[in-house]
Amino acid sequence: MTDLPTQARVVIIGGGVVGCSVAYHLTKLGWRDVVLLERKQLTSGTTWHAAGLIGQLRATANMTRLARYSAELYTGLEAETGVATGFRQVGSVSVALTGERLEELKRNAAMARAFGVPVEEMSPAEIKVRYPHLNLDGVTGGVWLPTDGQADPANIALALAKGARNRGARVQERVKVTRIARAGRRVTGVDWQGEDGSAGHIACEMIVNCAGMWGHEVGRMAGTNVPLHACEHFYIVSEPIAGLRQLPVLRVPDECAYYKEDAGKIMLGAFEPVSKPWGMKGIPESFEFDQLPEDFDHFEPILEAAVNRMPMLAEAGIHTFFNGPESFTPDDAYHLGLCPEMDNVWVAAGFNSIGIQSAGGAGHALSLWMDAGERPFDLGDVDVARMQPFQGNKTYLFERSKETLGLLYADHYPYRQKATARGVRRTPFHAQLLAQGAVMGELAGWERANWYAEAGQEREYRYSWKRQNWFENTAAEVRAIRGAVGMYDMSSFGKLRVEGAGAEAFLNHVCGADMSVAPGRIVYTQFLNAKGGIEADVTVTRLSETAYLVVTPAATRLADETWLRRHVGDHPVVITDVTAGEGVLAVMGPKARDLLRAVSPDDFSNDAHPFGQARQIEIGMGVARAHRVSYVGELGWEIYVSADMCGHMFEVLHAAGADHGLRLCGMHAMDSCRIEKAFRHFGHDITCEDHVLEAGLGFAVATGKADFIGREAVLAKRAAGLERRLVQFRLTDPEPMLYHNEPLLRDGEIVGYLSSGAYGHHLGGAMGLGYVPCAGESAEQVLASNYEVDVAGVRVKAEASLKPMYDPKSERVKA
Template identity: 45%
Template sequence: MNTIPRSARAVIIGGGIVGCSTAYHLARMGWTDVVLLERKKLTSGTTFHAAGLVGQLRTNANITQLLGYSVELYNRLEKETGQATGWKMNGGLRLACNQERWTEVRRQATTARSFGLEMNLLTPSEALDLWPLMTVDDLVGAAYMPTDGQANPSDITLSLAKGARQAGATIIEDTEVTGVTLEDGVIRGVMTEQGPVECEKVILCAGQWTRAFAATVGVNVPLVSMEHQYMVTERIEGVTSNLPTLRDPDRLTYYKEEVGGLVMGGYEPNPIPWAVNGIPEGFHYTLLDSNFDHFEQIVELALGRVPALQTAGIKQLVNGPESFTPDGNFILGEAPELKNFFVGAGFNAFGIAAGGGAGMALAEWVAKGEPPFDLWPVDIRRFGRPHFDTDWVRTRTIEAYGKHYTMAWPFEEHSSGRPCRKSPLYDRLRAKGACFGEKLGWERPNWFATNGMEARDIYSFGRQNWFDTVGEEHKACREAAVIIDQTSFAKFTLKGPDAEVALSWIAANDVQRPVGSLIYTQMLNDRGGIECDVTAVRVATDEYYIVTGTGFATHDFDWISRNIPRSMNAQLVDVTSAYCVLSLMGPRARDVLEKVTGSDVSNDGFKFGTSRVIGIAGCPVRALRVTYVGELGWELHLPVEYATTVYDALMAAGAAFGLRDAGYRAIESLRLEKGYRAWGADIGSDHTPAEAGLSWAVKLKKDIDFKGRRAAEHQRDTGVKKHLACFTTDPQIVLSGRETIYRNGVRVGWLSSGGFGYTLNRSIGYGYVRAEEAIGFDHVLSGNYELEVATKRVPCSVHPGPLYDPEMKRVKC
């Protein structure tokens, strides 16, 4: 047994591909006093039995970039370290067996082009030329990505470990970490079988053991173990060493070459959870018993594609447990519950593809305090309260596993683990025809079924079954009034003697306003990127009420709380569950409100951008005059016990004015017309206010310092290389985001969001127009534009500002 150091700059727990990749990248960044501790042998957890396919394309540009970095690293790693990796860039094929799958593949090809990847669409005969063992009678077409490939999981991990050692990292096997040492909530080190190791940072990359270990220090990592099987054959005639990897999603299967034979696996719709009551003691370098009965359904699907499997000899049916997550994305980042505790886990059977990039990103996060680029889709802070319950996590993860190869429909909702978190109005709205979606466990009305419709989404890549109904809700908001249950908003209070000065430091806009003021503000990182996009209401001299999006509850709470200067007396409290939110929006909203309150809600008496407590049906309601739909309106925030009473009063008063229920799909359409940005799509930590057209919300003209000010000033002085712009095109074109933007025939970006504007009767998209040098918005407006939609280019128009003007009641298009 090796002697371990007694102190280190950081300790990595876990010697799979992600732990070794993190050690490799930290050491190459100069962190030579990094120690990786593996309880048994490197790769002995789950890495050793991974299938080893390496694909790159995802629906997010930065995650695609991260996977692309894995390929870049694997291309050079063997030469750099002298350790074999088994890496082959033999390309990857993806098949389409029906028209809807072909539409999905064509949209993926456009996404690939948007993100700078080469993806070629092939005819069935062209696909057969690349993969001659398959039958193609049912194929509509295929996509080929030449830079995809495959690796030997153990070899590539050992190569990363060797590279880490060469750069100065220490890697020690057969040494179990038994706990983390905390002192007043601060990491002081780890305990091992050989004694303590002092350190300030811990990086947990323990695969399926991560959730249980993290829980010992109060950190929540939502993953569970699932059985995953693949078959390894003997040599098959016609299988060559350069055979591309193959994914056949309509048959739920994947293939790769191995020693002249095939590896064939898949994602069955009825997966089997493993270790429901905990992982057995001493489990390592261990496979589960092969389950031929369960795998038979995959074999039957595979035989129809690869007839040679009928006579092929079978070496082994590998059954190995792997960690999967509730949304199918892996988990990276610093835990919101514990400073300097980092996690890299939950790789959903594509850990080899992600390992190189995930280790790079995690290393930079540890060393620099932030990731190299926006990684929100995999950020550990995307989870919330339901994810603390392992049974709920497992239920949702079973669904996510079963959907691994099913069609990725636009607007698709999960069905498992529901309902979980409900507004007090849930049953009432359901009885009125609400079709609910879910976010962070919350049930939220997406749209309301009318005229005998079933409150159920019917998915397609065209206009879906709710399209016309949402149009009616949209029209009601533009012409009369709607009420939208937005109780799921995340809501915090920041209170204390230093609340004003603390929030002034964190917020980019000026929050030093009188009591009753409502301030829309971003919160920036040191690069000037937008970390949060919130509304702050000053409710007292020492208190602010902060409202943000449902899905950002954990992220935004963490960002605000960790950036309150230690010397300041201000406390942040999550009050989300205490308040219901009813958004009353539309030109007749004031008429409705006047019927239910004695307070002055006239334009002079209740100005835009202000907040007051008013009475409705005996309830104290905090009314915020604000809008995300581009119409007169109020958000009404009230204690949950009053929800049904206030809702009924509003609906009764609104009957004479055409008030109706509306949902989140209408909100999306309305906000697109008005040009309001969505965090996580149009804006995020890689985008600055200047780039997003939000400089007006940054207090650079005031002598108030704030986080990110230096970067904002620098951009003001030197200009920006990208601008968010609005595009419209023919109403028959369906935009959903990631469509490629062409300016004067040259690719300059992609749509960050897309949808339909019913008032305009046009499809609308937003995206950044990029350039190599600083550009002004006149550059953006001067070009001739096209959008590539499912590989077809269509003409579009670019616009300088909002498309809809509620004051003039007209469109600018």
């Protein structure tokens, strides 16, 4: 009979490579009461059939950091545990068949240089030297990453499990978790049942959901939302090919294919554009090392292209045709961290076919987070708190998963929009904006007008790494905001009402700025962590003596609400998400005051309505609340309207706007204006590991008030001096485009990368923000250097400024 402890510090659910990694890393930190439960046998879900590709370059610096950690870990695991991991640093070659893909690879190579990953750009002839079996028809170039490799996925998991056992963890196979006991916002333990008929309960301080494609189901058992869906993943393995020697991993994304040499055979795998979701009725109870039915018709187009690309496959027979399930998330990023719905439920699941290369780093980062109670560095890309509650909907997951598998090898164009599972969240102005030519993008499920098409212009994106088809549309929208008046929909931004007798004291504890202000005052502030890093970037409006409105970015509404709830303590407050209750129209530009005067009897002069104030107004036959703030650097108001009056309010403003040069504007125009004004973008320019002073936001911190989270770190940094500064840049050549992660060079040496980028239509060039090391330097010394930005391998001269290049004194905002 299975004999398990009745108590543990943590129970890990799932014995794939990720669960084993979490157990390994927790025990490495000294945790001993660690129990890992696997329903069948270790690796029997997805890990056992993974391709085992170990790539080190990811889309952001910290994701690259985790992937590199995985490779370094696997290199030493065999010596530690005696279990061979099969890790071979064979390098990888990625090949482009179009000019657009080559641009992407060149930008990736530049990003690799910024992140410290060895990389070489290659001509077709150089690719042929690295991979002589490749047919070069249509090849435009490629990149070589010498430190990439491949490994044995199952043995990596077994080695991690052995390492965990050696340090005291209990790793138990053939035991299924049947129930998770909860009390309020905490789990208290798990019920289990063994295949031998035994059963029991383990009381625990926390659990980690590492259940892979069962992660969604286990998440619901724990009262948490873990959106993921299994998809069929296909590959073939050839018969042995005579004379075939060790080869690099080869990726041909334009043909949706990857190739791996192993023991004299070639594995060909695919990430086809339209995938096949699996397990809609649940995963069979007996599932263990199972394969799914073959679907040769589905795989045939990939194979046909591969036989042309790799002629030796035409001569070799197929030894294995494999189809197995892997789990995918709505945005192709895995889920890591503390679930927002509960206070002791952690997750590491949904690895989107990169589980092997991610497992080491993910387990390491999560264990550090669990041990310290705070993120070791910015993990916003994968933090499960980014998922919206509706994204756990099974129909949504089914529809979105058809696309997400294929997106791994699709062109990763800037501004690329998801095509599936759209239209779920619509603002109150949605129909009116569509009628005026809006082209929608999607963020956190919200349909948002990104740009407006002209009459007769196609209303869809034509993607490119150069100027896209909406470039001139956005330029015209920016001209309206800068020269007349623009109006855009901000309804998707999160709205959290904080009210109660303790609201002022609570927000003074959580926010860096002083919340002891008069009703009607709007305060720009941050939620700081103990290190002075930025957990949220918000505006807070005092509505009354006991009520405040916290306005957050749309994507971080849930995360910001969760941060507030976890820091309430004994403060007598109630926190309510009121996002859907009000629509918001931003009316911005030098003629904004004229437009509002035309539709309202209220006084919009500086004396009656100064910057940073909110008040009730009349518009048309309705009422609204006007907030005088701006994210675009112009005179303007954000008009908050009860959802029932949004249609009327839009009609009144839009009709009157014809006499004032009003133009409807989209999110791309807002982004262009905000980067000209050097306004920070949360998640890019400012994150939990960016100190508020180094981000240039010291003006938003009131260290003279009573104690608040991060105050000591702010005082310490002021005393010690800055180690880096966030600097604004503008390319002197107006043609290149910037997005983010482009290498930043100071006097010819790479010193960092751009945290965000966009085209500054008013200032006439691509712009970016990026951190520059400055220990011991004055502001003048930082600006005295020569700066360049590496755009796809070409160094472009850039102007640098510590003050906003547009309206540095904010005279226009306060006009």
